[in-house]
Amino acid sequence: MHGVMGQSDTVHLVSVLLIGLFLLLVIHLSKPARIHTRRKRIKRRADRELPQHKKRKRKQWTPLKTSLGPELFRVHHRVTEELFQKIHHKIKKHIHKEAKYVRKTCCTGDVSHIDSRARLSMTLKHLGGSRTCDIASFHGVSRQTVGAAIRQTFDAIKREYPISPFPFDDDAKLQELADGFKAKSTAGLFDSVVGVLDGFLLRVGKTCIGNKSGCGDPSKFYCRKKYYALNCQVCCDSNRKITSLSLRSPGAVPDTLAHMKSELYWGIASGKLPARFHFLGDGAYPRSEQMTTPYNRTELRRDVGKAFDNFNYYLSQLRINIECCFGMLVNKFPILESALKTPLLSTAVDTFYVCCIVHNLCIDERLASNSNERYSFPPGKRYTQVAKVRSEMLRSQQDFEYVPLVDEVTAHDFSLGRCRGTQVDTEDLEEDATLSRKEKLVRKISRLGYVRPT
Secondary structure (H helix, E strand, O other): HHHHHHHHHEEEHHHHHHHHHHHHHHHHHOOOOOOOOOOOOOOOHHHHHHHHHHEEEEOOOHHHHHHHHHHHHHHOOOOHHHHHHHHHHHHHHHOOOOOOOOOOEEOOOOOOOOHHHHHHHHHHHHHOOOOOHHHHHHOOOOOHHHHHHHHHHHHHHHHOOOOOOOOOOOOHHHHHHHOOOOHHOOHOOOOOEEEEEEEEEEEHHHHHHOOHHOOOOHHHHEEOOOOEEEEEEEOOOOOOEEEEEEEEEEOOOHHHHHHHHHHHHHHHHHOOOOOOOOOOOOOOOOOOOOOOOOOHHHHHOOOOOOHHHHHHHHHHHHHHHHHHHHHHHHHHHHHHHHOOOOHHHHHHHHHHHHHHHHHHHHHHHHHHHHHOOOOOOOOOEEEEEEOOOOOOOOOHHEEEEEEHHHHHHHHHHOOOOOOOOOOOOHHHHHHHOOOHHHHHHHHHEHHHHHHHHO
């Protein structure tokens, strides 16, 4: 009897323990999972323990520049060594950092910090179209270091080389701009032009204007050319140097409204520009006494004496400077050829702004050295191919023949009385005071006998 009772007590005790374990398991499973878990700290391995392909060697700037040479240096950085040193000397105080200590990293070599010249080199190579991974491999740094160096250098260049506002109050500067355009105009027909305007569509990626960027509606950046862009209003002088820049409108905004947002428009509207000067623009800009635009197709259909067509031709000789300016920008900085891959809209704006600054610095260097041989053809020399067959190979200089320039053709025809421009009489000369600037220019071209070459 006693043995049976002992066995029953044991079975009862075991059942109680099993029930308790079951309840503890249910309670444990019913608890919410812990969100914040402590991460296991991983100790960094020493350089000798890393595989060879994961080691990067941070390179010093002086031997790196010496290995490139002058020509290859210009190909990589899009500027000459002299201009590179000039920019670095000006922005060095903003991007230079002293090495406080030598930290243990996964980099090999004796370089423990990034040189300020290497930071500028990374930025210029980035504007030249190089990928971030290629720049990191070239300098022996990480991609995060490249991005930080580019942002820091952008801020330094914008601070030291800002694009100055248009000189409305400087008569000497305005006359210098007008003289530059007069020298490029045939027979000095346009002698009071101080700038040429047009809009540049800066392509951006959709991530740049997404929800995280705070732009709201991305559709306002979708331009008429079927891609996302910013409408950049640019004004340049006769040397294709940018004198005014406005980055305030998305790509879907037309040039007329984008121009009205610029400081240049409000300077003209408030009467800051002297009455004897004016700008040139295409048909998208509002017509006024200080904004000369070409005649449109409807007006050309009513043009009996071809006076309007002749005006458009000689106007385009100056208006083409802004198109050449855009071509020089894209050619020097291939990063502008495709959409900018950045998550921030401000970074895209800074990229184009810095490209314009470096573009102006390159033009100043060229004008200071008077090295126009590589940028323009000699005056009075233009050739055309003699051979009519395209498949025929060009073998010598004899395959080309000299073709006179437009000025030479016009001057020769005018001396022989072959120009058929609409002549004006004395009554037209008396009415010049009541005519607009555009009508005066049309009659001036007709009076001098200049026509569109055929």
